[in-house]
Amino acid sequence: MEAKLQEIERKRTYLDEKGIRSWLFTLDHKRIGLMYLFTSLIFFLVGGLFAIIFRTELAFPGKQFLSPEAHNILFTLHGAMLIFLVIIPLIPSALGNFFLPIMIGARDVAFPRINLLSYWVFFTGALLLLFSLLFGPIDTGWTFYTPYSANKGLNVFIVSLAVFTLGMSSILTGMNFIVTVHKLRAPGMTWGKLPLFVWALYATSLVQLLATPVLGITLLLLGMENLLGIGFFDPAKGGDPVLFQHLFWFYSHPAVYIMILPAFGVISELVSVHSRKPIFGYWFIAASSLAIAFIGFIVWGHHMFVAGMSPIADIIFSFLTYLVAIPTAVKIFNWTATLYKGKISFTTPMLYALGFISLFLIGGLTGLFLASLGTDIHLHDTYFVVGHFHYVMVGAAVFAFFGGLFHWIPKMFGRMYNERWAKIGWFFNFLGFNLTFFPHFILGIQGMPRRYWDYPAEFQSLHFVSTVGAYLIALGALISLAVFIHAIFKGEKAEDNPWGGKSLEWTIPSPPPTENFEKIPVVKEGPYDFVKH
């Protein structure tokens, strides 16, 4: 009797338990992952909608329908939401929470309660951000540069509190992942057998843990300046506005790697599994994640080449920035080489991976112009930077997220998505993305400054193309999300291992049982050991 009950219990999947409480108070890393996923996707739609609105305004020079104030609020909220509520948590907190424990052969993360806490801290931060709108939406840009942001009052204070809170969540998740990777690996799961997604999440967690406190301190100071009028950053009160930039970028540059390293991890999985070939240069890729994480800490000054730093600092920061480019280039070569003599399937995840490589390549190469002292002075704060940033954050990070999402939908929900419509969604995303952001490079080179509500007529045609592209992205994103929702409810039943993957998540049923593994596995093979039948 006892044995039989256990048998039934084991067959249950993590999705079986019903009721809202079973979600809100769950300690299951998979459910927490899904809560992050859906929360972030909602903000993804909202932040995207803001972009559509101000891109429509910018399609033609002169005022169309937005006042400059409204335009500035929209681009600020677009940036703040998509960075702090979407791109930072999207891969690590959603996909990472779901798959990190499974991929290392564990039943959960090391601290399941802290994991739930970090979701609710995150949710509180998101609510605070929305709450701040009641006090007048902020228009400071997501960078909050002082002294513009130093005398705004309550709304900036609440937003700093919101981002501070989101940072707490980020720190907790990072800490949890680090301990999990160190302590809960299954027997035989040596560091050399860790899937590269896990390596990437590990490197990301280190950055989250070490960099986020600095953002917290910075925003606390900014909040106090706004609430209590203490002069940290406003020279009128005896503060230093450039100090804010140092503190802000000390976090926010590493934060770029918080956003992109997990994407690298996803791509390593996709490229290998969908071409049925071992990843090329496992150790180079794993080591380059760590190298990027560490060098990422010492390059923040490249955001400030025209801010009034000493020339020596400018030169050193430029030089160090090129050091980050080396491990990044190595990764691109390795992914490309993985395809050599592979058996490549053109699945949706593979299309996203290929899209990622070519878009990230452009994002990376345009970074070289911005790291270069002479050319940065011309391109700084122009549309070139906007283009570069979006190629990395959307072309790379968001594409990797979509690739990972489609790759793991069958595992997460036990159902298959519609391959044809998913590919159509990919096509509009890829085309729309390039149409929107490639013109940004040309605009920037020609001297079009960023964060402009209006521009001289000579820039019009490229702005128009960019707006058309934005509509195509909206179409592609909506199709992709519709395919996702359709798969969850109406998708065909998926096999346990539809792609022939070798990492541990493909050895368990789809959707996974609550405890992931009936028996903790003993790992003998590496995650990319594809063998002949």
Place this chain on the structure above:
Amino acid sequence: MWIIALLPTRGSDYAVKVDTAFWITFFISLIFFVIINFALLVFIIKYRRKKGDEEPGAPISHNTPLEIVWTVIPTILLFVIFWFGYKAYAEIKWPKEKPKYEIRITARQWGWSAEYSDGKKVITGTIKDDRFITPKDFQPIIFVPAGEPVQLILTSQDVIHSFYIPKFRVKYDAVPGRYTKIWFQAERPGEYEVFCTEYCGAWHSRMPAKVVALPPKQFERFMMIPAEKFNNTLASMPLDSIYAVLNLSDKEFEEWSGAQEKLLLAMSPADRGKVLAQRLCQSCHSFDGSPGIGPTWKGSFGRTVELADGRKVVADENYIRESILQPQAKIVKGFQPVMPSFQGQLTEEQISDIIEFIKTLK
């Protein structure tokens, strides 16, 4: 040919080095872009999985010599890119000869003011309307001699702005509470757009200005005009009129100076105030009673106004003067404290001219 025209037409000598660095980075990037995309394309065509083929791909897991090669070669190329970037920067940062002309630029929300060592002052305003900016909206902010180095000393009176001249490939932040310096050398006489490139609030995109590079002869004449005369007449005139004066023959110029003297004498303070106010004040304060960002000037002089804190004051000379220099001190009820201070940008005479003009708006 379009590729050559990618960068804005170059307006200065040292910009050559920036352009060189740009094109070197561009071609190195292009090579990598082509190699990777070509490899991707070949691989996905050649190694696509046939239907029903369940075999794995070739078990190639790494190739250390190859990986070392493709680490070392990019590293060398990256240092090349760094080096050219550094050379261009050194050129921009440290002028070869000490610039003879120094101009102080003060940024504000939302406009620029320039002051020359002899006291000449030029100030630009905000273009606040719904139509798009045209070349005419770029107001002259600094006059420089073509072919000679010029040093700018930047600061800001409120938030951070950034002074960007695309055709000179030069840009630097104007930071409140400190001075930053840039120099440039305009190769040819001409007009060069200036944009603000650090986000500074609502009208960030509407503080367009331009650098006017003059031939030596005209610049000499520009320097000959006494500051007081310039500030009261030419500084507020359209650029065409300034060119016309600078292009006069010596004799005509003398005549003009004389006439100008008379004209200046003939111009009432209120007339001079009007010229100034049309450019600096009218975007917020209407002259005809229509509503605006700030209170209308029509009939405002001598009237008792209620302040935001409930006090009542009479809008007399002292009140207007204080409002120009310390706009936040007394805010009229129903308006936002958004006016920038004009402290240090207007002379005492100009302030009283504006007051005289307001008096005429009954």
